[in-house]
Amino acid sequence: MSDNSGQLNNTSLYAKVITAITLISILMVVVFAVKLINSHSRVVVTLATAGKGGEYYAFGENLKQLINDNQQRIQIQTKQTLGSYENMQLLENGNVELAIIQDDTPAKPSVQAIASLFPETLHFIVDNNIKSVPELEGKRIAVIPNLLGENSDLNDPNSFFYRFIERYGINNKVEVFKTLSLADANDLFLCKEVDAIVLFIAVGNESISKILRQQTRPARLLPININSIETWHPYVKEAIINKAAFWGEPAIPENAVPSISVQSMLLTQERVDKDTIYEITRILYEHRNKLTVKNPRAATISLSSSGEDLGIPLHAGAKAYYRREEPGFIVTYAEPLAFLLSIIVLCATGTWHLRLRLHQRQKNQADMYNMKILSLIEQSRNIENLRELREVRQKLFDIFRKVLEDLDEDRISAESFQLFTFPYETALRTIHHREWRLMNSSSKDVRFGDSNL
Numbered sequence: 001m002s003d004n005s006g007q008l009n010n011t012s013l014y015a016k017v018i019t020a021i022t023l024i025s026i027l028m029v030v031v032f033a034v035k036l037i038n039s040h041s042r043v044v045v046t047l048a049t050a051g052k053g054g055e056y057y058a059f060g061e062n063l064k065q066l067i068n069d070n071q072q073r074i075q076i077q078t079k080q081t082l083g084s085y086e087n088m089q090l091l092e093n094g095n096v097e098l099a100i101i102q103d104d105t106p107a108k109p110s111v112q113a114i115a116s117l118f119p120e121t122l123h124f125i126v127d128n129n130i131k132s133v134p135e136l137e138g139k140r141i142a143v144i145p146n147l148l149g150e151n152s153d154l155n156d157p158n159s160f161f162y163r164f165i166e167r168y169g170i171n172n173k174v175e176v177f178k179t180l181s182l183a184d185a186n187d188l189f190l191c192k193e194v195d196a197i198v199l200f201i202a203v204g205n206e207s208i209s210k211i212l213r214q215q216t217r218p219a220r221l222l223p224i225n226i227n228s229i230e231t232w233h234p235y236v237k238e239a240i241i242n243k244a245a246f247w248g249e250p251a252i253p254e255n256a257v258p259s260i261s262v263q264s265m266l267l268t269q270e271r272v273d274k275d276t277i278y279e280i281t282r283i284l285y286e287h288r289n290k291l292t293v294k295n296p297r298a299a300t301i302s303l304s305s306s307g308e309d310l311g312i313p314l315h316a317g318a319k320a321y322y323r324r325e326e327p328g329f330i331v332t333y334a335e336p337l338a339f340l341l342s343i344i345v346l347c348a349t350g351t352w353h354l355r356l357r358l359h360q361r362q363k364n365q366a367d368m369y370n371m372k373i374l375s376l377i378e379q380s381r382n383i384e385n386l387r388e389l390r391e392v393r394q395k396l397f398d399i400f401r402k403v404l405e406d407l408d409e410d411r412i413s414a415e416s417f418q419l420f421t422f423p424y425e426t427a428l429r430t431i432h433h434r435e436w437r438l439m440n441s442s443s444k445d446v447r448f449g450d451s452n453l
Helices: 001-039 055-069 084-092 160-167 182-190 206-213 273-287 288-294 296-300 316-322 336-380 387-409 414-440
Strands: 045-050 074-079 098-102 113-126 140-144 177-178 196-199 219-221 237-241 256-267
Touching: 001 288, 045 055, 045 084, 055 098, 055 113, 055 256, 055 273, 055 288, 055 296, 074 273, 084 098, 084 113, 084 256, 113 237, 113 273, 113 296, 140 182, 160 414, 177 237, 177 414, 182 196, 182 206, 206 219, 273 288, 273 316, 288 296, 296 387, 336 387, 336 414, 387 414
Parallel strands: 045 074, 045 098, 140 177, 140 196
Antiparallel strands: 098 256, 113 196, 113 219, 113 256, 237 256
C-alpha cells in the first residue's frame, strides 16, 4: 500500500510538471505569434508639420519620404497645420502621432521627445530705414503667432512677442497685425500696411530670401541682443545670421547679424508603440545623409546631443535606439554578478550536501528501527511463553512511538516512515499469529508465566 501511495504521488507530480511545461510552451507560442503579427502589420503614423512654404512642412515631407522609402511596415502621412502651438494641441489630444514643434512650446507629460532637429532663428525683418528695435515705436508689425511657438493671443502678457516688445519699452506704442502665413505678412509688407515682420524660422529660408531681395520695398534684418531676452526666456540661445546666409548676389546680409534661436524638435505621444518610434529614430539617424541632400537642415541633427537635455522626457523607443551600443546589464556588472553567482553556487552546493547528509542520517535512523523490528520478528517466532510474547509486543510499540517522535523532529523522513510501516505491520501479524498458536495449542508443555494472561 505504501508503494502504491508513492507511485501515485510520483505520477501526480509528473502530471503537474508536464502540464506546467505544456502551458508555458503554449504561452511562448502565443507571445511569439503576437510579436510576429505586430512586426508585419502596417502602421499608419501622422506627422503634424506646418503650412506650405515653412521649414516644418518641407522637413516633414522629406522625412516622410525617407521613412516610407526605407522600410515597409510604417506608413508616414503628413498634416498641414498653423505651426507649433496647433501641433502640440493635436499631439496632446491624440489626433497625430508625431509633430515638429519649437522647444519653447508648453507641453503636457504625455508628450515625449524623439530627437532635436534644427535651430530656428528669430528673423526681425524691417523697412530698410529702421536700424534698431526702439525705432519701431509708432510702427506696425506683422506677427505670425504659431511660428513663434505660442498661442494666437498676442495680448497674453506671458507670450514671447508681448514680453519682447515690453522689454524694449514699446509694448503700447506699436500696432500688431496677426497673420496666418509668411506670404500674407509679405503682402502686407509690400503694400506698406506693416513696417516689420517677426517670426522664428531656419536661417537661409527661401521665402525670407525673396522678401529681403525684392526691390519694391527694400528690407533688412534687425540685430537682436540675447541679454535682453535670456533672463525671462530660458529656451533661447545666442545665434548669428552669418554674412551672405541667403544665397545670391549681392550678399545678404552684408554683415553678420546677432539674433536668438530656439530648437525645433520631433515629438511623439507616450502611447505610441515603442518599436515604431525605435524604427523612426533609427532611420532618421542612419539615413541622415540622404535627408541632408534634400534638406540641408538635417545636417544639424546630432546623435550625441539628441538624447540629452531636451527638456522633455525621451520616448522609450528613442531611448532604446540611443542606448543600443551601451553595454548590457550583464556586461556592466559582470564581476559583481560572477561573485554573486559563486556565492549562490557555494550556498547551493553546501545546502545540497547538508540535505544529503540529513537524508542519509534519516535513512540510517530508519534502518536501525527496521533492524530492531526484524530482530523482534525472529525473537517472537521462537517464544513459547505468552508473557514473553507480550514483552516483545511492548517493545514493538515502544519502537513505533520513537519512530513517530523522530518523524515529528525530522530525524527520519516521511519516505522512511512509509518504508517502516511494512516491517512494523509484518511484526504485528507475526506476534498475533504466534499468540493465537500459543493460546490454542493443546500441548501440555505450554507454561503460563502470568496468571493475568
